[in-house]
Amino acid sequence: MPITPPPRARAAGIRAQGLTKRYGTATAVDDLSFTAAPGVITGFLGPNGAGKSTTMRMLLGLTRPTKGSITIGGKHISELADPSRAVGALLDARAVHPHRTAFDHLLAIAQTAGLGRERVGQVLDLVGLSGSATRRAGEFSLGMNQRLGIATALLGDPGVLVLDEPLNGLDPEGIRWMRTLMRDLAGQGRTILFSSHLMSEMELTADDLVVVGRGRLIAESSLEDFVRVHTSHAVTVRSMELNELARALGRHGIAFEPAPGPSLLVTGTDPGTIGKIAAAQGIALEELARVRESLEDVFLRLTHDVTEHEGHAA
Numbered sequence: 001m002p003i004t005p006p007p008r009a010r011a012a013g014i015r016a017q018g019l020t021k022r023y024g025t026a027t028a029v030d031d032l033s034f035t036a037a038p039g040v041i042t043g044f045l046g047p048n049g050a051g052k053s054t055t056m057r058m059l060l061g062l063t064r065p066t067k068g069s070i071t072i073g074g075k076h077i078s079e080l081a082d083p084s085r086a087v088g089a090l091l092d093a094r095a096v097h098p099h100r101t102a103f104d105h106l107l108a109i110a111q112t113a114g115l116g117r118e119r120v121g122q123v124l125d126l127v128g129l130s131g132s133a134t135r136r137a138g139e140f141s142l143g144m145n146q147r148l149g150i151a152t153a154l155l156g157d158p159g160v161l162v163l164d165e166p167l168n169g170l171d172p173e174g175i176r177w178m179r180t181l182m183r184d185l186a187g188q189g190r191t192i193l194f195s196s197h198l199m200s201e202m203e204l205t206a207d208d209l210v211v212v213g214r215g216r217l218i219a220e221s222s223l224e225d226f227v228r229v230h231t232s233h234a235v236t237v238r239s240m241e242l243n244e245l246a247r248a249l250g251r252h253g254i255a256f257e258p259a260p261g262p263s264l265l266v267t268g269t270d271p272g273t274i275g276k277i278a279a280a281q282g283i284a285l286e287e288l289a290r291v292r293e294s295l296e297d298v299f300l301r302l303t304h305d306v307t308e309h310e311g312h313a314a
């Protein structure tokens with residue numbers, strides 16, 4: 001069933017400016033600024049405790065910032081004429097009354113938001129729960145609860161969706177479904193901000209990334225640029241004539257270091273150049289391959305740096 005966001009919500013992006021939240025002496029979110037644009041999936045990435053949920057709660061007006069702001073289309077959620085139609089959220093999929101049926105759960109929320117009964121059937125259909133509408137939420141698996149949470153978020157047909165760890169607890173089929181749904185929703189011009197602590201999930205789902213560690217911004221860019229900028233490029237080259245190869249690279253001023261096996265780890269150049277240098281010297285190569293840090297490695301290194309910095313500063 002196609003669902004079309006109201007035109008007024010189409011262009012509403014999310015913007016955090018100097019957003020800060022302190023609990024006593026602990027800082028959960030620290031001078032955080034970022035944007036999430038309409039029409040794309042923005043991945044909010046950070047290890048557990050990085051401040052993602054707190055940021056989302058401040059966006060939804062559930063937690064008051066100590067300093068700074070987070071707005072939807074330039075407005076605080078309390079200034080929006082019809083917040084439930086502007087923004088939908090999945091925060092904690094288990095926060096459902098266990099004895100209520102899926103239908104009644106959605107109906108109660110729809111009625112509070114002034115939405116018609118027919119919308120409940122539509123969202124149940126959209127998330128594939130029509131067949132379980134009369135089952136109690138307490139009997140649901142975590143994956144079904146996630147679907148019910150998404151149905152709740154979509155009730156008001158909002159232009160902005162805020163999803164906290166939506167892929168948690170889903171099986172591979174559920175993950176594929178959630179990705180396709182997010183892609184479709186973004187394709188309709190909606191703003192999607194979804195959090196995860198897993199780089200592997202982001203890699204396959206997000207267009208843009210906001211990376212946080214210890215409440216601070218670590219990186220904000222497209223996924224593509226993040227990979228390009230933060231991935232260190234190196235080339236491994238294996239040859240039985242390693243000494244000759246090392247001398248030839250040295251003559252060209254190319255940096256290298258020994259690697260396991262009869263191999264060198266070469267930096268600052270590309271495989272093509274190494275191949276040409278070897279060919280010119282008549283050196284046979286057994287292997288010539290670009291080494292890429294996995295995104296998981298990049299993420300761990302970046303967030304580790306923040307932790308280290310914090311540790312020294314403390």
Ligand SMILES: Nc1ncnc2c1ncn2[C@@H]1O[C@H](COP(=O)(O)OP(=O)(O)OP(=O)(O)O)[C@@H](O)[C@H]1O
Nearest residue numbers: 023027028046047048049050051052053054055197
């Ligand atoms: N109500 C609160 N009172 C005190 N400290 C809090 C409160 N809410 C969050 N925190 C702390 O703020 C920090 C950020 O928590 P937050 O839940 O926002 O992180 P997160 O990135 O969403 O991580 P997770 O995925 O584990 O939820 C944590 O150190 C957390 O213990």
